[in-house]
Amino acid sequence: MSELTNFVAVCNEADINNDEVKEYNFDENNKILLIRQNDRIWAIGATCPHQGAPLVRGVLGRGRIRCIRHGACFNIRTGDIEDFPGLDSLPSYPVEIAGNGEVRVRARVKDLNKIRRTKEMVEYDQTDERIFLLVGGGVAAATCAETLRQEGYTGRIIILCREDILPYDRTPLTKVWQVDIEDIYFRDADFYEQNNIELMLGVEAIKLDSTMRTVSCSNEQMITYDKLFIATGSKPSKLNIPCADLRNVFSLRDYRDVQAIVHALKPKTNLIFVGGGFISLEFSSIVINKVKSVLVISSNKYPLADTFGYEIGERLLQLYREKGVQMKMESRVKEIINDDGLRIIEVRTVDGYKYPCDVLVIAVGAVPNTSWLIDSTLPLNSDGTIDTDMNLMTVEPNIYVGGDIANAPILPIANQRKNIKHFQMAQYHGYIAGINMAGPIQELRAVPLFNTTLFGTYFFHGGFGSVHEISIHGDLKRLKYVAYLFDRDGNTSYVTTCSYDATVANFCELLSQGKRLHRSEVVDKSNPHQWMDKLVDTRRNRCDC
Incomplete structure (x- = not known):
């Protein structure tokens, strides 16, 4: 046939x-x-x-x-x-x-009858004695492993996974209520076995000796590598006040964290989030109808204003209050009160307010998970990140890094290094690292973009840079808009949209071509998206805001 x-x-x-x-x-x-x-x-x-x-x-x-x-x-x-x-x-x-x-x-x-195709992968060759070690069980390492096989690498691939479950997509954890872990695996166990990708589940790296090319593991095993990819991600920042380790006080980073929080929530629960970032806002939007009350405490004046701008942040604040979420802005937690030394009952803020609390979720940011590298010869920045070159290689030969720990070149700012903690960026890093570890040389052309869903409303955001001015086109009140965020020179740093609109995708494709979009191109309110006609290789997909 x-x-x-x-x-x-x-x-x-x-x-x-x-x-x-x-x-x-x-x-x-x-x-x-x-x-x-x-x-x-x-x-x-x-x-x-x-x-x-x-x-x-x-x-x-x-x-x-x-x-x-x-x-x-x-x-x-x-x-x-x-x-x-x-x-x-x-x-x-x-x-x-x-x-x-x-x-x-x-x-x-x-x-036929398929919408997807898995790229062909080479088979493992037992005579190939090389060992490529990938430290981290997230999307960067999972993508790197597949890319290595797709690019012709036939030696051993070992992935150290801190969690005792297969690599999975963390993005639905705060967007979908009670997600099934099997539904978010990147690949099933058979895939890794068939492609001879060795998973060491529940095992952490605890020490690096780059001179001897070894990594010591939490299971007392030492692995000698030929090339190393470090993508250990980030861990939740801690709240530096007493009693932050009480029962029913949680951070939210992985699947086990979400399971523990969901188990603790009841219809009569008073739930408080500390921190006004994406984790708090996403999770509060899906849990609001499942508990007695939800309160978000944030030190910012408006939620996500640093990302979307003050005007959009103000509209988000209004949205959350309309949906029944209490928003305590420009405040901080001063004290956590307990009744028996074990369980939280109340939270007090610096301005003297008291709030009943049965479950507290601390989401005040994340720090690179690189403390295990402090005694190594691999240089760490003051914030725990690691500098890379255009190929994601570090100053140490044959060591690459990616994802949340990488301080890597970003195309929209002339390839200056920045640390971007986005899922899409971590996956792109895994892809580029895999190509370069396998042999061919490919430079980063990193254009950050991400999306979020808040109360069923989809937000799409792309680009990078400083923000001095914002221009909003459409109807902000109805959450149907396109916003351009400009730097002091009038160059567009970001484009953000509400609803499935093509403007962000056009802008990111423009940036990937090494081009810029100036404020003068979008000031025409009657047709603010005319730049798509002459700057991107297409004449379709105008916004109908």
């Missing part, structure tokens, strides 16, 4: 222009995306494998298409994933142009 179907005529060559994307039916069960660029026509899968968004609405860049929902990018020639989130690639389809201009496409039989 042939591995390929027969060719199917889907359109005429004249039906699709350069820099245009169109969706066609390959058969009654399969849709394909035709993309024409530089007078070549390519065919790939029509649906983003991350969460099923239609890519016909995506942003076409130079040789790739970006999903507008979460920003994943796919090569238009091969369908391979090149930026994240997500692990899987798109099917790609051979194309031929007939003499009469008819565009014909055929499919690999194994790709």
Whole structure:
């Protein structure tokens, strides 16, 4: 039986222009995306494998298409994933142009009725004595491991995972009530076994000797490595007041933390969050109807104002109060009161207010999990991060770092180093580190973007830089808007949107091309998004705000 179907005529060559994307039916069960660029026509899968968004609405860049929902990018020639989130690639389809201009496409039989494709991986070779050690059980290490096999590395791959469960996606933990751990695994156990990726679950790295190329582990084992990728993530910052270790006082970082908090919550619970960041706001929005009361205590005037700007922060404050969340702003916790030395009953703030409390969640930031490296020769910055070069290599030969601990180059600010604690950035780091550890050299072109969901409203945010001014287009009150945040020179540092809008994806694709967007390009209130027509390789996806 042939591995390929027969060719199917889907359109005429004249039906699709350069820099245009169109969706066609390959058969009654399969849709394909035709993309024409530089007078070549390519065919790939029509649906983003991350969460099923239609890519016909995506942003076409130079040789790739970006999903507008979460920003994943796919090569238009091969369908391979090149930026994240997500692990899987798109099917790609051979194309031929007939003499009469008819565009014909055929499919690999194994790709039919599938929206995702896992890139081919080389097999482990027992004669290859190299050991690549990946420290950390998050998305950076998981992506690095897969990339190593995809890039031709045939030696041993060992992942040290502090948690005793398979690597999983942490992003739903504060967005979905009682998520099932099996639903958020990146891959199942069979995948790691089939690709000879060794997982050491429940094992932490406790010491690095870069001279001897060894890592000592919490299970008293010492591993000698040839190359090392460190992606140990971050750990919750502590609240430096007495009684912060009482029963029913929690931090929120991993699956076990969430399970413990959910177990402690009852319909009569008075729940308090300390900290006004994403963890507190996301989790409070899904728990508000499951407990007696929810209070957020924050030292800021408005929630997330440092990220979205004061105007949007003020609207978020209003939203949370409308939804029944008590918001105690510009305040701090002074004292935690208990009744028996074990259980919390009350929280007092510095301005003298008292609040009943049965469960306290401390979410006041995170610090890099690098304390185990203090006595090593690997230099740590004062904040615990580690500097990298454009390839994610450190000053120590054959040691790479990524994710929350990396102080790495960021493209929008001329590749100055910054520490970005975003899921998408951690995954991109794992991908780039895997490529460079395997042999080919690929430099970072890091453009940060992230998303959050608050009370069912989707926020998408991309870019990086300082903020001096904000320009909001649309209806902020109805939470349907696009906002541009400018630095002092008028360059756009960030674009943020509410609802599934293509503007952020366009902006990130623009930044990935090494370009900038100036305030003068968006001041026209009648058409603030005209810059998409001449700065990005597409003429689609204007906002209809």
